[in-house]
Structures are given as C-alpha cells and as structure tokens.
Amino acid sequence: MTPFPPAPPEVGRLRVGVDIVEIARIGESIDCFGERYLDRLFTAGEIAYASSGGAELRAERLAARFAAKEAVMKALDLAERGVSWKDIEVRRESSGQCELALHGRARAAARDAGIQDLALSLSHDGNYAIAFVVARPRNTPG
Amino acid sequence: MTEKIRHILKAHGRLSQDIDALADDADLYQAGLTSHASVNVMLALEGDFDVEFPDRMLKRSVFESVAAIRAAIEELTSS
Numbered sequence: 001m002t003p004f005p006p007a008p009p010e011v012g013r014l015r016v017g018v019d020i021v022e023i024a025r026i027g028e029s030i031d032c033f034g035e036r037y038l039d040r041l042f043t044a045g046e047i048a049y050a051s052s053g054g055a056e057l058r059a060e061r062l063a064a065r066f067a068a069k070e071a072v073m074k075a076l077d078l079a080e081r082g083v084s085w086k087d088i089e090v091r092r093e094s095s096g097q098c099e100l101a102l103h104g105r106a107r108a109a110a111r112d113a114g115i116q117d118l119a120l121s122l123s124h125d126g127n128y129a130i131a132f133v134v135a136r137p138r139n140t141p142g
Numbered sequence: 143m144t145e146k147i148r149h150i151l152k153a154h155g156r157l158s159q160d161i162d163a164l165a166d167d168a169d170l171y172q173a174g175l176t177s178h179a180s181v182n183v184m185l186a187l188e189g190d191f192d193v194e195f196p197d198r199m200l201k202r203s204v205f206e207s208v209a210a211i212r213a214a215i216e217e218l219t220s221s
Contacts, residue, residue: 025178032154033185041181070177079202085181087197105197 012114012137017074019067020130026059041066041085049092060129064122065090067131072100072118075135081109090120098122114138146190147211154182166209180205187211193218
C-alpha cells in the first residue's frame with residue numbers, strides 16, 4: 001500500500017534537486033583561478049550582488065548560488081545536456097526573495113520537460129551553503 | 143597526457159581516494175569528485191592544455207574518469 005493515492009494523470013510529478021557546498025572552497029577557487037572562475041560560473045548580476053558586502057559574505061553568497069545551479073541541474077536532469085552554469089541564474093528580488101531565471105540550453109531543457117515553475121530556497125550555516133529546488137511541470141493532458 | 147591529467151586531479155580534484163590507486167576508467171565521482179571540484183579540475187585543464195571547454199562539453203560524463211578527460215582533451219586539441 002502506498003502512503004498517498006496516486007496523482008491524477010493530468011498532473012505531472014514534482015521534481016526536486018538539492019546541493020550543498022563548502023563555503024571555503026569558493027574563496028580557494030577565486031584565489032587559484034581569479035576572474036576566470038567567477039566569469040565561468042556566475043552572471044554579472046550574481047557577482048555584483050555577491051560582491052556588495054565583503055569577501056566573507058561574497059563567498060557565502062556565491063556558494064549558495066553555485067549550490068542553486070547544481071540543484072537545478074539535478075531537478076531538471078541536466079547533467080548530460082551541456083548546460084553552462086551561467087544559463088541558470090539566481091536573481092534577488094527587491095523583497096529579498098531569490099528567484100531562478102533560466103537561459104539558453106537550460107531554458108530549452110526546462111521547456112522540453114514541460115516545467116512551468118521553479119521554486120528555490122537557499123540557506124547557509126557555518127561552513128556550508130545549501131540550495132533546494134522544486135520544479136513543477138505544467139498539467140499534461142490525461 | 144595521462145600523467146598531467148592525474149597531476150591536475152591530485153591538485154584540484156579533492157578526491158577521497160589516492161588518484162595513483164585508481165585505474166584510468168575508475169569513476170571519479172565515486173572516488174569523491176564533487177561538482178564544484180570538477181569546475182576547478184576543468185579550469186586547471188584549460189590552463190595547462192591551453193584549451194577551452196565549450197558549453198556542449200560541460201557534462202558530468204566528460205569528467206567521470208581519467209580516460210574520459212583524456213578523450214575530451216584529445217578532441218579539443220585536435221580541432
């Protein structure tokens with residue numbers, strides 16, 4: 001017996017992804033590879049926001065954003081799609097809420113998978129940052 | 143080329159196992175390679191081999207073993 005009745009056929013299954021990053025790794029990578037590291041992974045908007053509060057805060061924010069990109073890759077099964085990290089962007093709304101924006105191949109893959117909406121939650125404590133993503137498919141014909 | 147790749151993995155891969163004990167086809171993710179460490183490996187490969195991984199090659203399978211990385215570098219340096 002399953003704990004829940006099966007979803008009606010017109011509702012697609014929710015998809016989730018989670019990723020955790022050790023914050024110190026971000027600073028080490030910046031020290032080692034500099035701008036090349038930042039430019040390969042993060043959009044100009046992400047770098048600008050992350051850099052607005054000092055080096056320690058920058059590492060925390062970038063760690064959470066990298067985790068978010070990886071969580072989206074897991075939720076949408078993008079590991080073999082050849083997607084740039086910059087095609088998955090974390091945008092901070094004026095309310096302080098963070099939202100996901102997809103570009104390029106990530107956007108195309110989400111469209112192909114029938115994803116209608118993405119929800120993101122970020123958190124960090126001590127040495128680690130974590131991101132959790134839920135992808136909601138649009139209702140499909142039964 | 144394989145030795146250079148192994149040297150980069152030792153320096154940047156943060157593997158939980160000794161790279162010298164891993165076969166060329168051993169699964170690096172099983173050996174502790176994280177997605178973030180694979181970025182560092184990629185950047186170090188680009189610097190050492192003077193190549194750039196295009197978006198189409200940003201796949202988990204491209205970095206899954208020494209042999210897979212070697213095949214990717216050979217593809218990039220031959221074009």
